[in-house]
Amino acid sequence: MNAGKCALEDRQKSKGLKLFSISFAHALNDCYSNYMQTLLPFLVLAGFSISKSAVLISAFTISSSVLQPIFAYLVDRKNKRWMVYVGTVWMGTLLSLVGLVSNYTLMFIMVTLAGFGTAAFHPQASAMVTSISGNKKGLYQSVFATAGNIGFAFTPLIIVPF
Secondary structure (H helix, E strand, C coil): CHHHHHHHHHHHHHHHHHHHHHHHHHHHHHHHHCHHHHHHHHHHHCCCCHHHHHHHHHHHHHHHHHCHHHHHHHHHHCCCCHHHHHHHHHHHHHHHHHHHCCCHHHHHHHHHHHHHHHHHHHHHHHHHHHHHHCCCHHHHHHHHHHHHHHHHHHHHHHHCCC
């Protein structure tokens, strides 16, 4: 009986570690999702109009939102765990390069393509949380969502000083 209890505790710890890992990735992903909005005043100072800067933000937001159902379809057809990792790295890399680009058209393409990364991340990460949640689906999904909101909220505190 004691061995069964230890095995159950080990499974619970493993689920907790997986939830923490996926939620931390969500915080990082959503931190980058707020990157362009945080850069708005700096883009204006760099010589872009408010309208052009806002279009960059919209390009990222639209591509990251509209494409999520397409990536979700792929996730539902075949589990694609790599989308969690590659999506975040893809988005983070492209958005980090924005500071090195002064050509508006190239920047527009980069932020639009960066949106693909977060569109790939969210459906697969959410499916992973659901698969480990057992009878705690609401709790696990809310922890996952809260981590994303925390990452989004901390972006200005991290980015502005740099």
